[in-house]
Amino acid sequence: GEDVEQSLFLSVREGDSSVINCTYTDSSSTYLYWYKQEPGAGLQLLTYIFSNMDMKQDQRLTVLLNKKDKHLSLRIADTQTGDSAIYFCAETSFQKLVFGTGTRLLVSP
Amino acid sequence: KAGVTQTPRYLIKTRGQQVTLSCSPISGHRSVSWYQQTPGQGLQFLFEYFSETQRNKGNFPGRFSGRQFSNSRSEMNVSTLELGDSALYLCASSLGQKNIQYFGAGTRLSVL
Numbered sequence: 001g002e003d004v005e006q007s008l009f010l011s012v013r014e015g016d017s018s019v020i021n022c023t024y025t026d027s028s029s030t031y032l033y034w035y036k037q038e039p040g041a042g043l044q045l046l047t048y049i050f051s052n053m054d055m056k057q058d059q060r061l062t063v064l065l066n067k068k069d070k071h072l073s074l075r076i077a078d079t080q081t082g083d084s085a086i087y088f089c090a091e092t093s094f095q096k097l098v099f100g101t102g103t104r105l106l107v108s109p
Numbered sequence: 110k111a112g113v114t115q116t117p118r119y120l121i122k123t124r125g126q127q128v129t130l131s132c133s134p135i136s137g138h139r140s141v142s143w144y145q146q147t148p149g150q151g152l153q154f155l156f157e158y159f160s161e162t163q164r165n166k167g168n169f170p171g172r173f174s175g176r177q178f179s180n181s182r183s184e185m186n187v188s189t190l191e192l193g194d195s196a197l198y199l200c201a202s203s204l205g206q207k208n209i210q211y212f213g214a215g216t217r218l219s220v221l
Contacts, residue, residue: 097142097154
């Protein structure tokens with residue numbers, strides 16, 4: 001079945017690194033995504049990783065993919081208060097996105 | 110390049126009414142997908158259109174329908190609104206089936 005799991009909440013201090021974890025189910029996913037949602041807003045595409053990659057780095061963001069364990073993580077370096085938001089991971093399954101429940105990241109000064 | 114545009118941003122309706130939401134995809138994108146976001150159920154897939162054809166449909170009742178026009182713009186319609194239809198409706202566009210999906214800001218529907 002389709003079930004993408006994420007922890008619900010993460011709290012860090014400004015300047016620390018944040019790591020948000022996700023487990024997915026569909027091993028045939030072409031892409032795996034991270035989206036960011038701020039209050040009252042839509043989904044902003046943060047980054048994505050192609051399923052044949054292990055790692056992708058994009059400025060402060062690092063995505064790690066462990067296909068054997070079906071585990072995806074997003075690391076945000078030097079976390080800022082503006083990074084406070086809900087972060088969703090998503091897998092592609094039968095031509096649609098299946099989302100996790102979202103991880104609420106709270107960054108304190 | 111303009112992003113995905115959804116109109117209106119906010120809607121208030123009463124039970125039993127119907128509503129139509131609109132989505133204009135990124136220029137050149139031919140695939141449009143719709144998702145419903147609620148606090149209880151999270152983000153759920155409604156349907157996907159490509160070249161005016163519905164290719165995939167989620168597990169929603171027949172009251173939820175959509176269509177896509179020749180210019181790739183899409184509309185979704187919800188008939189006989191229920192309180193539980195209150196949600197943020199998000200539209201995403203992509204070049205094609207296996208391409209990256211970009212989302213609009215959403216339409217927040219409140220059913221009273």
